[in-house]
Amino acid sequence: MDPSAEPRPEILPVTSAVPDMEPRRGHSRFVPGFRFRFADLIILVLILALAGALYYGISVTAAGGTSGTPRLEAVLTVSGEEVWRADISDGAASQSYQLTGVDGHMTVRAEAGRASISYSDCQDQICVLTGWISEAGQTAVCLPNRCVLKIEAVSENTGTESSATAAFDVVSK
Amino acid sequence: MKINARIRFVVLMMVGAALLSGCTGSSLISSGTTDSGTATTDFFAMNTYMTITVNGSDAKAAAAAAVEAVNELEQSLSRNITSSEISAINAKAGVSPVTVSGETYGLIKSAVEYSVLTDGVFDITIAPVMDIWGFSDGYYRVPAQSEIDAALTHVDYREIVLDDAGLSVYLPEAGMAIDLGGIAKGYASDVVQKVIKSYDVSSAMISLGGNVAVFGTKADGSLFRTAISDPQNPDQYIGILKATDVSVITSGGYERYFTEGGVTYIHIMDPAAGSPVNSDLLSVTIITPDGTEGDALSTALFVMGRDKAVEYGRTHTDFSFVLVTETGELVVSSALKDTFTPTDSSAVVTYVD
Numbered sequence: 001m002d003p004s005a006e007p008r009p010e011i012l013p014v015t016s017a018v019p020d021m022e023p024r025r026g027h028s029r030f031v032p033g034f035r036f037r038f039a040d041l042i043i044l045v046l047i048l049a050l051a052g053a054l055y056y057g058i059s060v061t062a063a064g065g066t067s068g069t070p071r072l073e074a075v076l077t078v079s080g081e082e083v084w085r086a087d088i089s090d091g092a093a094s095q096s097y098q099l100t101g102v103d104g105h106m107t108v109r110a111e112a113g114r115a116s117i118s119y120s121d122c123q124d125q126i127c128v129l130t131g132w133i134s135e136a137g138q139t140a141v142c143l144p145n146r147c148v149l150k151i152e153a154v155s156e157n158t159g160t161e162s163s164a165t166a167a168f169d170v171v172s173k
Numbered sequence: 174m175k176i177n178a179r180i181r182f183v184v185l186m187m188v189g190a191a192l193l194s195g196c197t198g199s200s201l202i203s204s205g206t207t208d209s210g211t212a213t214t215d216f217f218a219m220n221t222y223m224t225i226t227v228n229g230s231d232a233k234a235a236a237a238a239a240v241e242a243v244n245e246l247e248q249s250l251s252r253n254i255t256s257s258e259i260s261a262i263n264a265k266a267g268v269s270p271v272t273v274s275g276e277t278y279g280l281i282k283s284a285v286e287y288s289v290l291t292d293g294v295f296d297i298t299i300a301p302v303m304d305i306w307g308f309s310d311g312y313y314r315v316p317a318q319s320e321i322d323a324a325l326t327h328v329d330y331r332e333i334v335l336d337d338a339g340l341s342v343y344l345p346e347a348g349m350a351i352d353l354g355g356i357a358k359g360y361a362s363d364v365v366q367k368v369i370k371s372y373d374v375s376s377a378m379i380s381l382g383g384n385v386a387v388f389g390t391k392a393d394g395s396l397f398r399t400a401i402s403d404p405q406n407p408d409q410y411i412g413i414l415k416a417t418d419v420s421v422i423t424s425g426g427y428e429r430y431f432t433e434g435g436v437t438y439i440h441i442m443d444p445a446a447g448s449p450v451n452s453d454l455l456s457v458t459i460i461t462p463d464g465t466e467g468d469a470l471s472t473a474l475f476v477m478g479r480d481k482a483v484e485y486g487r488t489h490t491d492f493s494f495v496l497v498t499e500t501g502e503l504v505v506s507s508a509l510k511d512t513f514t515p516t517d518s519s520a521v522v523t524y525v526d
Contacts, residue, residue: 080215114408123311126429132408141222148215148222168400168413169391170224172421172458173383173428 070153072136074115076108079146086110088134088151101145108149117142117149135166211392212236218243219251219358221382225365228392229374238372239365243381246364249277250357252300252309252350259353263300267347270336278340280465281333284356287469288330291485295473296330296444300350306449308440309352313431315438321447328444359422359468362386366464376417383428385421386464402427403516404455404497411497412515414460422467424475425456425497441475450476453499457482460509461492479504487526 076084076097084097087110094111096118104121114134117127120142127142127149136153153166210232215224223243227236249258258273265271273281284297300309301324307313316324327349334343344351358381366386369377376389378397387397396417400410404425414421426439426449443450457475459467470492474482479498486494486506493506495513503515507524515522 124313124429125431129428129430130407134408138408139222143217143220143222146217168398168410170378170380170385170387170397171383171400171402171410172380172385172414172423173402173407173425 070136070155072113072134073152073154074108074110074133075150075152077148077150084108086115088113088115099145099147101142101147103142103144106142106145106147115149115151116140117147120145137166137168138171214240216240216243219247219361219381220253220354221358223382224380225369226378227369227372227374228376228389229372231372231374235369235372235374235377239368239379242364242368243361246357246361249274250280250353252352252354259351262342262344263350266344266349270334270339270341270343272339272341275340278335278342280353280356280360281342281351282335282337283360283465284351284353284469285330285333285335287356287466287473290489291470291473291477293330293444294476295355295469296328297351297353297355298328298330298333298344298349299442299444300352301327301348302442302444302447303352303354303440304350306438306442307431308429308442313433313438315433325447328447355472356465356469358382358384359420359464359466362420362464383423384464384468386419387416387421388418390417401458401495402456405501410516411503411520412495412513414495414509414513416460416512419460419462420464420467421458421460422464422471423456423458424471426452427455441472443476452476452478454479454482454496455499456497458495459492460494460506463491466492483525 071087071089074086074088075082078099078101083099086092086095086097090112092110092112094109096110097108099106099108105119106117106121107119109116109118114132116132117130117140120127122142122144127140127147130140133140133149133151136151138151140149141147210230211226211228212232212235213224213226214236215222217223225236225239227239229235248254248256251257252259252263254260258271258277262271262273281297284295287295288297302321303309305316305320305324327346332345332349333351334345362379362381362384365379365381366377366388370388376391377387379386385399387399390396396415399414399416399421401412401414401421401423402425403409403411404427407427424441426441429440431438438449441450442448452475454475457471459471459474461467474485474494474496477485479496482494482496483504493508495509496504498504502521502523504523504525505513507526510524
């Protein structure tokens with residue numbers, strides 16, 4: 001039967017399902033009874049888009065969330081407990097913090113882009129000699145006072161320490 | 174019929190799409206599960222601040238065991254702990270040999286071997302000299318020459334009497350003392366790695382007061398990037414080393430020093446002079462799988478100065494180095510050409526054998 005020879009006796013709506021026993025032009029040999037239509041294309045695109053979104057969502061979550069460059073903060077801990085946290089991103093105000101540790105008084109300063117232990121009563125002054133620290137992962141430590149000043153990169157989304165930090169993983173010094 | 178076929182087709186496409194995203198995404202999804210844990214712990218020990226990061230299923234247990242191992246080691250080796258084995262040896266100087274644990278004996282013996290290798294430039298009997306300058310307790314002072322001369326009479330590694338059979342150490346003169354500060358952290362990093370590796374872990378990154386050791390690869394499969402501090406601007410770096418299964422240990426005067434009368438006195442001693450060394454080097458970084466060696470040699474090569482350090486590197490090939498000279502020149506072992514990247518592209522870099 002030649003499909004293009006003459007019009008069908010019945011006029012069918014374009015989207016109706018036609019129970020037809022014989023294969024027609026446009027019908028796939030692989031999925032009998034199915035003809036690829038525009039609606040199917042939409043479904044296919046939606047499925048692939050969903051898969052893509054799923055993939056992206058998983059990869060973003062695995063990376064710990066992202067919204068551009070993480071913000072830098074200076075965090076001060078004494079014997080492992082956090083006692084002070086300061087924003088040191090661009091334009092951040094200068095701040096200082098005073099504390100009294102087991103070995104005496106200390107002053108910590110934070111400003112846009114950097115932080116330091118600016119004063120300590122301790123004997124060896126190693127903490128003060130460290131000077132300004134500015135990159136994620138860097139630390140200034142006062143051992144006698146059990147004090148650690150550390151720069152952290154904080155993710156905007158989750159508010160936690162982001163894995164996307166500086167150009168290095170660890171410092172040999 | 175038609176609807177069934179359409180449903181079949183849709184299901185087929187969904188399966189196909191899922192497989193597609195599964196193939197490309199699976200490494201991402203499963204990297205979280207095969208390399209399931211990461212544990213980071215930081216603590217104070219051996220007179221410094223330490224950070225240990227472990228990746229792998231047993232990460233948490235491994236990190237905890239590592240901390241315990243370091244604390245135990247400190248109990249044996251610290252000169253500041255009166256019950257330590259080192260304190261016992263020092264207390265019996267000029268009196269009698271002291272029997273110690275196999276581990277402590279082995280470390281002291283290694284220290285003496287490095288003294289032999291470096292012609293005494295590395296010397297653990299330097300303790301009395303460190304004391305008179307105040308580097309042991311932090312009460313810095315410039316001693317009189319007579320004090321220096323007196324302290325120097327007790328400095329000579331060849332005097333240490335070692336008994337391999339009895340595992341005893343004897344300092345034959347009263348006034349002699351040993352300090353393992355120049356080698357203990359490097360040794361500790363080796364112990365930490367061994368402890369961590371005995372657990373089900375894939376990689377670790379260790380910093381014992383700036384003595385770095387890394388093994389394995391990061392979660393994304395890339396090598397660890399170890400930055401080397403710029404001795405002239407310790408907030409900055411002179412370069413990044415991309416490597417694994419190595420210790421990266423740096424010695425320099427820029428962290429521990431005092432100034433008096435306009436003169437800077439650093440904590441690294443010249444055993445021959447009995448005073449802080451005047452080296453033409455600002456820092457020495459040793460790269461080697463052996464942390465104990467890295468620690469001992471970083472101090473020794475710093476004292477040697479640029480030319481002797483280069484010569485030592487030429488004749489001893491089991492390690493690599495990065496030296497920073499007082500002119501800012503970087504002297505780098507040619508073996509590191511592909512793994513070490515200087516930060517400043519205009520820096521003078523000299524590659525040596």
